[in-house]
Amino acid sequence: MKLLRVHRSGDRVLESGIYSVLHSTPHMLIEHQFNFEGGHFRPCRICPLGVLYRLKTRCAPAALTNFRATALASLLDFVARHNRLLETW
């Protein structure tokens, strides 16, 4: 059985990633928030019972690397196309 680890506002963030945020007072829809390891889950001034956080997606360094590689490839492709356009202009 997979354990659902739920954290409360004020707890220390042990794992960087995207967290689902559930307010104890229904004044907001469920939102997703990025939290960095070592920080604290943010409280809410409106919710007296606090806020619950559940890890949705771990921050995977490999995914970020892939994202950077993809962004760089797109940029290089854009520059190459731009240069070709200038040559034909």
Ligand SMILES: [Zn+2]
């Ligand atoms: Zn709230």
